[in-house]
Amino acid sequence: MTSKFRRAGSAVAIVAALGLALSACGGGSDSGSDGEGGSDTSSITFIPKNLGNPYFDASDKGGKNAAKEIGTKWSQVGPTESTPDSQVSFINTATQQRAGALVVSANDPTAIGDALEEARNAGTKVVTMDSDTEPQFRDIFVSQADAAGIAKSQVELIAEQIGGKGEIAVLSAAANATNQNEWIKLMEEELTANHPDIKLVQTVYGDDDDQKSFDKTAGLLQSHPNLKGIISPTTVGIAAAARYLSDSQYKGKVALTGLGTPNQMREYIKDGTVKSFALWDPEQLGYLSAYAADALASGDIEGKEGDKFEAGDLGEYTVGADGVVVLGEPTVFDESNIDDFDF
Amino acid sequence: MSLLAEKVEPRTYAAHAKPWWQRTLMTRDAAIIALLVVVWTYASIVILNFSDPITVYFLVLDITPILLIALPMTLIIITGEIDLSVASVVGLSSVLFGVLHREGVPMVAAMVLALLACAVAGAFNGVLVTRFGLPSLAVTIGTMALFRGIAVGALGTTAITDWPDAWGDVVQARIGDSQIPLMTVPLVVLIVIFAVVLHFTPFGRGIFAAGLSKDAARFSGVNVDRTKLILFTLSGLVSGLAGIYFTLRYGSARGDNATGLELQVVAAVLLGGVSIFGGRGAIPGVIAGVVLIGTIGSALRLDGLSANIIQIITGVLLIAAVIAASVLGWTGRIVGTYRRHHSSEEPSSKQSPERKRSE
Amino acid sequence: MTTTLDAPAPAAPQPRNRAAGRLTSLLKQRETGIAIAFVALLVVTTAVNPNFLFSTDGWRDLTLTPAILVCLAIGQAMVIVTRNVDLSVGSTLGLTAYLAGRLFLDTGLPVIVVVLIAVAAGAVLGLINGVLVAFAKVPALVITLGTLYIYRGIMLEWAGSDRINASDIPPGLLDFGTGSFLFIPNLAWISLALLAAAIYLMRSTRVGREFYAIGSDPAAATLYGLRDKRRVLQAFATSGALAGLAGILYVSRYGTISSGVGQGIELEAVGAAVVGGVAIFGGSGTVLGAALGAYLLTTINRALPVLGIPDFWQQAVVGALIIGAIVLDRYFARRQHDKLLAEREEA
């Protein structure tokens, strides 16, 4: 069996060489983790729900700008799919790197909790933004706007567009997304309380996947011939829904609103598919989160109610109950102002 | 003594053609273990924070589900079949466990019931493959969608997240003050059990024989169908276990837990030297394959590289591993031919290309 | 041939009633079964909600939505017929779609050139699969599982978090993707044209018949002197090219290219082929069956919510359908086998 001998020997050599080559190429690219070993109190790691999402691209941009102003190291890593288990690996990695602070947009309120606890035990400060975990897992939650405010504004936008009555539906992101579910719940309450003639007939989930959201929109319109409006409180969803509507028979007949970025929606505002939608500025959200993270990491604040910190251009913020920091009210975009924004 | 009369002098045989160290070190398993050592050493030296003991802790927790499922998967692939439904069974287990828990079933009972259901799901694959004689690839692509669909359908939009902390803590506990997770203990026990069953029992001998030649195994008294049925059931059971682990570790029962895990498991098993044609493979190599993929991922993430590069490397490693065998086999054929045809009449010890249809 | 043989008197092949025979064989065919299932689904769903079929959008979605999967299923069927499988089509689709998007964004190339480049790129990616499968003699399942990771990884790494929006795509292409001709969407026309070409290729050319031969018995193919390596390469390249085209169709229909484009669609393509009667171990099945399988799967996805079944159950239904299809196939194959044996005993 000399051949087997030879074969195995060469296999060792080749595979080992391959491994070396791979790890060498890995070692070659350093993105902000070199420097002194051990704890790195002055670094901030952003972990969005997933990469390739324009919303988080904007918030990352804000975070990066803030880090530059503060003079700390900044990096962004994340999974390609927005699932909690893939996020955990990246949280763990940040723990290993002894990052000073983590800014996470949670894919699940509890699933990533243990990993965050592990990180905090290792001395890393944890800020959640956009989508929160349960309060005990993080130091501060930077909220884009308070949930009730968002829900109310969404309902008002749609009510105005459909004339206060008729069937509406919601196109959400993942079925487990904390913030989405909370908004939907609050929207329902708002509808019952103030708009009894509007009926929410169905909530569908596009998983922040473009094609899925697109197809779900088609499904909604078919299953509910009397549908008057759609609320899609997620940037991927609203864009996909707008694109579907824009060249369907429903264009202009079925109203659409929700949360979207101006760059995505500009076209549909201009062609009349969408009248208005809302969003806070995600760039500001990232910017504020980075400042909050830095304030925690440098020990300026502890995340208790009443703690105050400076957030660069945005001015001073106060930590509210449960460690929540609220960015502010969302901006409503329509034909009149959309060209003033670029994100 | 000789049965063939007349001659008296009995023949003697060396047990092996090569000394023990060659048989141990010059194998695919040894190669993959060596590669693991090289990568680990390299990463420890070059990559910041990799040598930190906490790396081991996270690594073990991360690879546990893959490792668990890789064990029965190894056995199944050695018999020449494949089970692509494992990750969906993980999801199914997670959801069942969650729903039962939500309905107030005690934790242990919920766990046992979920595991039983997963064993049944595995047996369902097994029955379709053995009784109906269907190709396992097609069957498990179907059940992959079916089981995942049931899991997602049963729980719909919700995730069940109200788990008693104590259970999650057990899953994530460390042994004493070390950075070695407590999970390592049952994991090692399972690995040992699978290794012994595969390599040191008559059942294991049957598994290899069935993979190399289904007919010859059957004609030698190996109950090939029953063996496969047992393995598929086992695969369901262990995947169910992985689902319980998943649920407790993340404190969240979701229908889409572990989506895509099946490909990672298959990649790790094949990387670990198991032949997709069946009949060859060993547990140590598979463990090394799983750990290797985990280590590369961990090291690259620490180095700030994205998940994308890790995907590319997994793919390249997988292809390189299978091609290395066949390319080297090709170059080694000239040498091999001598051995092979030394005493044989026909230049065709090549296997007749097996007809993969069961009629 | 001028020879004659004085062999025993021939019992000449009985010319049966061919028309009747054709009808029964048509009814027995898998394609007919799938088509009937498809029509039944349409009828039931439309009865529940007439909009499903009888509205502009209902009709459009019915014909448009399956177009992309049909493309992939045709390629997949060709590969499976040669006793291989291509799991990388989803990643190929993603990579070519992004490539096309980048070309639109970064270069001013005319649409048709970009389309050709994307198709060619898909063919090259398919060819890589084919070369690895044919020459390294490694099962296609393993190779394409590897390239599934690699192609997807390359796309993600290249794209980073860049996303291509509808505004980056030439409006002409987008209009084409959503437009229709003679009440049938353009994309559906494309997929139907491809289907017709593929049917012709598989039924009536040597290349197609040799695909079947190679999948039916690779050893016999060698003895026949068929160029099996070349054929396997061709099958994979075609599958890749079709995935590339599917990438373009995706761009023209959805306008947005994000990181997840085409993820998991490879299994739908395999599922469509299997449901459509393509045997997973090669040698039998038709591209028409695979295309009908694609129509059935996509339409089920859309029909379930209309029928009041939460769309979470879609996957379960698809899975049950795949299992049902292969069990049924085996049942019919056994019956056919027994029948042939019985005929032999009689003879």
Added chain:
Amino acid sequence: MPDTPAALELRDVAKSFGPVRALRTGSLRVEAGSIHALVGENGAGKSTLVKIVAGLYRRDAGDYLLAGEQVDFRNTADAKQAGVAVIYQEPTLFPDLSVTENIFMGRQPTNRWGKIDRAAMRTEVVELFARLGVPIEPDRPTEGLSIADQQLIEIAKALSLDAKVLIMDEPTAALSGNEVDRLMTVARTLRDQGCAVVFISHRFDEVFALCDTITVMRDGAYISTDPISAVTEDEIVQRLVGREVSNLYPKLEATVGKPMLEVKGLTRTGLFHDISLTVREGEIVGLAGLVGAGRSEVAQAIFGVDPYESGEVILDGRPVPPGEPRRAIEMGLAFVPEDRRQHGLVLDAPISRNITLPTSGRLARTGLISTGIENRSAADWAARLEVKAATLDTVAGTLSGGNQQKVVLAKWLSTQPKVLIIDEPTRGIDVGTKSEVHRLLSTLAQEGLAILMISSELPEVLGMADRVIVLSEGHQTAELSREEATPEAVMRAATAHHSTTLNVSEAS
């Protein structure tokens, strides 16, 4: 040398695989319009030679001439193009494709758009089948056809090629009497039409009945070529083996004891009906019949790898459960199957694993088994059977046919059986090992083993068996004592008809 070039001529063709010289001096000269026998033991190089002619292998040295022209084929398509057709022992057809497609695969008539002309194909096939007298539906798939029908399709394929050289590699191995007759008729017709036919067979009766010339090969080398009328069977055998063969059937006297294996009324529809037989201690019972008579099927049903519908099997007074080979082995039944490479051995596994596979449960006393335990057991049994191999981890597939058979025997004798069923004990092994196997069977019987031996070789059955049971078309047609068992008696019983549906074309 005659003036006209031969249709096919090979001169000193050599082919090596690595250092192994499969063919050293392959020479063959076949005239057009003749049937030429090519004989040799397994391993003599016939198959290599055929594969070179067919274009499957390329020769290393020597000349290959077709009608006087040097040729060098890169693949089988080239050879076909040049008019060389080969019919292999096992037909190689595409089971999923129609009969017509199989005949034309790779060279279908096409129009200028590349469209296959199906109508033309079908017309030609109908015509071919009419001439061959084949009642096969051209549009049906080849799956499910009998070997004989498949062989006819191969012949039709060769005819449609307008082959000038037709090589038939053991075409009759799996055919029944009628089918052999039909095949020979076809071969003669082809000869009369000027085709050069090469006929490879181990059956001398066929060779002498059919062929005009005979070439003998041994150890990869050419030995002799003679007109068939100039040689006798004994001379040919001597040349084949290279030495005098004596005492091929060393039958020893054994005491016959109590019944060990009793089979009562075993039936499986379509394959065998109401088979009853008894094998006693120390007795060798021969199970004779033509190929396809159902002998192997009966044996496999007794052993439990195949099912049966009714009847029972009793071993040493205890019933053997159906469909459980493992139980049968435990009870003392051993079965050496006919197809060694497919059923007898795990070709890719080492000798030791092969020998210990059926006994691994017994060897694992603590429930565990190790290579050491296996090797000890395997070494013992390999030595008793004198398996020629250097080490126990030699892969079984690399052994010669004879040595493989010894490994199979070692494997089954290691189970310490009470009853041994052996199907074609000496198929495909050289003459030397053949007599060793026969001596072994005699010795085992003398030691009290009950042996049921299936064989297609009449001399083997007559030489070894104490009693002969004959099957025909699945029915038991005779049970003959050693004295009664003459070749004529056995053949008469083997060709006896049981059902009226099968008495076709006796005239041919």
